[in-house]
Amino acid sequence: MPRYYFRLTDGKQVFNNHKGIDLAGPAAAREDAVAFARSLAQGAVMPGFNWSGWLVSITDEHGRQVDEVPIDAVG
Structure with missing residues (x-):
């Protein structure tokens, strides 16, 4: 099973x-x-932190970027 970060x-x-x-x-x-x-x-997670403009970047076990999710888009 692949590992993601x-x-x-x-x-x-x-x-x-x-x-x-x-x-x-x-x-x-x-x-x-x-x-x-x-x-x-x-x-x-981290209540009170301003996540505006932040994203979750997903990389695989080889360090390749797989996808990214803007935090603003899912709130």
Whole structure:
């Protein structure tokens, strides 16, 4: 099963996840990223942080970007 990594960025700052998660494929990674972005937008993670302009970038185990989810788009 492939491993995916979710990175948070606004183009200036970056929060990396070096642990990653095993998922069935790119579609499953996007589903998880959307759920994660939604939890950020709703304040479930890091309440009070302004996520405007941030996105969840999804990379695979080889470091290739698979997709990205703007946090503003899922709130």
